[in-house]
Amino acid sequence: MALFGNAHPIDPAEAQKDYARLMGQGEQVQAAFLLVRDTIIFTDRRLLLVDKQGITGKKVEYHSIPYRSITHFAVETAGTFDLDAELKIWVSGNSVPIEKTFTKGVDIYEVQAILTQFVAK
Numbered sequence: 001m002a003l004f005g006n007a008h009p010i011d012p013a014e015a016q017k018d019y020a021r022l023m024g025q026g027e028q029v030q031a032a033f034l035l036v037r038d039t040i041i042f043t044d045r046r047l048l049l050v051d052k053q054g055i056t057g058k059k060v061e062y063h064s065i066p067y068r069s070i071t072h073f074a075v076e077t078a079g080t081f082d083l084d085a086e087l088k089i090w091v092s093g094n095s096v097p098i099e100k101t102f103t104k105g106v107d108i109y110e111v112q113a114i115l116t117q118f119v120a121k
Contacts, residue, residue, distance in 0.1 A: 008033060008034055008102075009031070009032070009033055009106055010032045010033065010034045011032070012030060012032055013029075014032075015029045015032035015041055016028065019041060019050070023043065024045065027043050029041055029042070030042045030044055031114050033100075033102065033106065033111075035100065035101075037052040038050055038051050042114045042115075042118070045066070045067070045118075046064050046066045047064075047065040047067065048062065048063070048065075049062075049063040049064075049065070049098070050062055051063065065089070065091055065098075067115075067119050069091050069092050070090065070115070071090045071091065072090050073087065073089045073090065073097075073112075073119070074087075074088045074097075075087055075088075075109075075111065075112045076088075076108075077108055078108075084103060085106060085108035086100070086101055087099070087100045087101075087108070087112075
């Protein structure tokens, strides 16, 4: 499930407001990233992937991954020629990771810290 384009951070409070209908009672957005038309949201309970589909983007798939389902993950930092950082997440039952690409402006270490905080619970 790879998406094209590069992610950049968005305000967690803005994501909390924009996606309030998807949040459980008391669930809080910790970090969020916009990827062209799609959004990656880290809450205190799960990873939420928002995939806008079609030409108009009116059809939307909301993919919810509880942190307990993440078996492992990897980050690849940006390099000299490859300016993008990458995140790979393996979910139990799937041998192929979910892959996301982040622009150099995103602190991939922050992304890793968020995952570490919640996956280790």
